[in-house]
Amino acid sequence: MRATATLPLYQTIKQDLERAILSGDWRPGHRVPSEHELMGQYSCSRMTVNKALSLLAASGLVLRRRRSGSFVAAPAAEETVLELHDIPTEIGKSGAPYRYELVGRKLKRAGLGEAERLGIETGDWLLAVTALHFSAERPHVLENRLINIATVPDARLESFAETPPGSWLLGRIPWNEAEHQIHAVNAKAPAAKLLAIAPGTACLVVERRTWYAGKIVTQVTLTYPGGAHFLVGRFSPVRGRAGDLRADG
Amino acid sequence: MRATATLPLYQTIKQDLERAILSGDWRPGHRVPSEHELMGQYSCSRMTVNKALSLLAASGLVLRRRRSGSFVAAPAAEETVLELHDIPTEIGKSGAPYRYELVGRKLKRAGLGEAERLGIETGDWLLAVTALHFSAERPHVLENRLINIATVPDARLESFAETPPGSWLLGRIPWNEAEHQIHAVNAKAPAAKLLAIAPGTACLVVERRTWYAGKIVTQVTLTYPGGAHFLVGRFSPVRGRAGDLRADG
DNA sequence: CGGGTCATTAAGTATAGACAATTAGTGCTC
DNA sequence: GAGCACTAATTGTCTATACTTAATGACCCG
Numbered sequence: 001m002r003a004t005a006t007l008p009l010y011q012t013i014k015q016d017l018e019r020a021i022l023s024g025d026w027r028p029g030h031r032v033p034s035e036h037e038l039m040g041q042y043s044c045s046r047m048t049v050n051k052a053l054s055l056l057a058a059s060g061l062v063l064r065r066r067r068s069g070s071f072v073a074a075p076a077a078e079e080t081v082l083e084l085h086d087i088p089t090e091i092g093k094s095g096a097p098y099r100y101e102l103v104g105r106k107l108k109r110a111g112l113g114e115a116e117r118l119g120i121e122t123g124d125w126l127l128a129v130t131a132l133h134f135s136a137e138r139p140h141v142l143e144n145r146l147i148n149i150a151t152v153p154d155a156r157l158e159s160f161a162e163t164p165p166g167s168w169l170l171g172r173i174p175w176n177e178a179e180h181q182i183h184a185v186n187a188k189a190p191a192a193k194l195l196a197i198a199p200g201t202a203c204l205v206v207e208r209r210t211w212y213a214g215k216i217v218t219q220v221t222l223t224y225p226g227g228a229h230f231l232v233g234r235f236s237p238v239r240g241r242a243g244d245l246r247a248d249g
Numbered sequence: 250m251r252a253t254a255t256l257p258l259y260q261t262i263k264q265d266l267e268r269a270i271l272s273g274d275w276r277p278g279h280r281v282p283s284e285h286e287l288m289g290q291y292s293c294s295r296m297t298v299n300k301a302l303s304l305l306a307a308s309g310l311v312l313r314r315r316r317s318g319s320f321v322a323a324p325a326a327e328e329t330v331l332e333l334h335d336i337p338t339e340i341g342k343s344g345a346p347y348r349y350e351l352v353g354r355k356l357k358r359a360g361l362g363e364a365e366r367l368g369i370e371t372g373d374w375l376l377a378v379t380a381l382h383f384s385a386e387r388p389h390v391l392e393n394r395l396i397n398i399a400t401v402p403d404a405r406l407e408s409f410a411e412t413p414p415g416s417w418l419l420g421r422i423p424w425n426e427a428e429h430q431i432h433a434v435n436a437k438a439p440a441a442k443l444l445a446i447a448p449g450t451a452c453l454v455v456e457r458r459t460w461y462a463g464k465i466v467t468q469v470t471l472t473y474p475g476g477a478h479f480l481v482g483r484f485s486p487v488r489g490r491a492g493d494l495r496a497d498g
Numbered sequence: 499c500g501g502g503t504c505a506t507t508a509a510g511t512a513t514a515g516a517c518a519a520t521t522a523g524t525g526c527t528c
Numbered sequence: 529g530a531g532c533a534c535t536a537a538t539t540g541t542c543t544a545t546a547c548t549t550a551a552t553g554a555c556c557c558g
Binding site: 257258259293294295296297300314315316317 | 514515521
């Protein structure tokens, strides 16, 4: 009878409940049938129902309380989610032709400010790379990157003439911790010139630091000319799968 | 022997594996012990081990393949996560005193642009609210909000003289879908005056539309003076629990 | 009426076993 | 040597059961 013919039973149960909740049929606070009731409805064992409910609880859609039952959770405040992608991928998805241009590359020792920003010692070796990413032959973003040679010794041998450092690093060193800061600045003359905009134009700046195994890998400052809208995220409060919700709506 | 005395066994197993992965001990591609091996190591049933591994797979830390085994996953590209919080809460957390000021409130019918932006019909009733949020007596963000009267009829009776519309809505209407856009703009004269900054100063603009049960609830434009750094997120690629990782490190 | 005790309910955890599905590898056949 | 069938390893799903833990509400006693 059910369209989800080959889907595992616990998935079916989970989706049925998810639909009822996300559609708004069951408001926050609404009581979800108990494990026993669902056992009856789906003619299955309690462990199967439990798995479905536990997954929903893990994703934050329901709250479970002993003796009381399971209830539809109130969506998490206005805490929400955005995504930042790899730049060539990001541009490629928009359909515009992508071009990369290396502006500068310099091996140097960390100064005081850099050492502090990266959490390393002054004098440690760094590779500073400046590059432009073009979308349809217009500058899309300016990339200023510092790479920690101690963590990524191979970088010393890479010219970055063809491959953007971000993509190069992705394929080489994974990250397991990262930190972002986003703010707006008025473009200063050098950046404005590279981005082909008037000095003073508002730009969106994303700063990201990335660690692996406790050691800093890289710090990058991405400067996007304002105006063009940017950083779009669409999502549901189902934690753990932002953005991929609209199927089957 | 293990410090996690009262923790359920499956959690213990999960954490042990998580630690090995996030610390970098096990690199991406590393083979995680099979369910049988873990069964032996922890002297427990397969279902218990399976639960631990399934949770890790759901959070994206490991990949599981039949006949092959479980492997440490490569972290998801540079796809990452940020959080935006309720404004009074956000300011309150910084320790600075918070103040709210209503600038304008007007009931009106949707024009062409508004109708399109909100996905409603021209002529539908809207409540437009303009307000300022102060942090330590300095303007922190300008809020321009449209509320769909059809979805939130109560808004018609609320003055918003004391309660910010965002917080008011949160307590009344949950959301189950939202959409963001972030960009940078040069402040125009009216906004600049309200925010007490020079016209042309770079500002970060967050636009958010929120739906519940398929109907639009509200659209809000938040204008933050640039400079002050903003939108900070720290996270691990463990999906589903961004930010709360650093415990016990 | 107040307060404590106890039974009940529902979820939380865990076990042991079964069969299905997938697929890497092995060895056999042609 | 190429292709094929078989084997076995490993995860995927599900069952039936059991005991534990938390919390609610009812009952009893002072």
